[in-house]
Amino acid sequence: MGKGMLFAAIGFLLLNFLIVHNGATITGEAPAPTPQPNGGLSSVGTTEGSLQPQECGGRCDSRCSRTQYKKPCLFFCRKCCAKCLCVPSGFYGNKQSCPCYNNWKTKRGGPKCP
Numbered sequence: 001m002g003k004g005m006l007f008a009a010i011g012f013l014l015l016n017f018l019i020v021h022n023g024a025t026i027t028g029e030a031p032a033p034t035p036q037p038n039g040g041l042s043s044v045g046t047t048e049g050s051l052q053p054q055e056c057g058g059r060c061d062s063r064c065s066r067t068q069y070k071k072p073c074l075f076f077c078r079k080c081c082a083k084c085l086c087v088p089s090g091f092y093g094n095k096q097s098c099p100c101y102n103n104w105k106t107k108r109g110g111p112k113c114p
Contacts, residue, residue, distance in 0.1 A: 056081035080113035
């Protein structure tokens, strides 16, 4: 598990570097961003405070759809979404897009939100 996390982190950093530096021109200006397809999902709901409370259910259903611990995942995801009004995109990780969701910890110091 430790090696997998290390490789994932290195891959993420490398991908970030390539995205940021790949489009630079000789004059130093960055090219205009091009829209990226996201499978029909909008980016609304992936930044802190961008959801309405009634939208949490659908976002959490999607986020918890691939876990074997669906009930606890949905319970805590909905609790976190109600407080932070955002749910990170994807099924796992990507919590940096929602600092409130990412930084809410349990009494033992572990992550509260899935």
